[in-house]
Amino acid sequence: MQRITRAAPGAVIALVLTLVAAAPVAAARPTRTVLHPTGGVHPAGQGCAFDISYVDAPGARMTITDFADGREATTVNAVATLMNDATGATFVHRAYFHDVNWFDATAGVYRGMTNGQVVSWFFPGDVDPFGGIVGPDGLALRFEGTIWYTWDPGANALTQFSYVGTVQNVCDLLS
16 A cells, blocks of 8 residues: 555656646647639649649538648548640549648658549659659649659759559540
């Protein structure tokens, strides 16, 4: 019985220290922003050799959550119709994905991972998923699966990109 009595003050002190240390973490709640995208344009050279416009179906939702540790998570639930503005060819993309990215201060780059169905837009000079460098027209690819990427703000380019799953060339789908 005497051991329990002696341990009790130590346990109380440990509990108080734990609560004091946890208080700042609990106070730093994430910031959440909800957007309802309606559409836009990717000009020639920013994915394909032709302009692509897209229209999101009603109910499209993008939720962006910023965490105190620097991570940003984006969840998208949308159905978008992509169109080759030159020919009128269309493709319906079901964009259902979750992306998390963060700044790696040691390397000076942003790293990220995306799961789901997503179109990734590659710009001239980016590393593509096949080990090459993206040319002057850019590259637009639709992935189903998981992608990992590294973006170097100093080079203003993707410097690493890999994926597991399936990939479709959006430019081919719209040609």
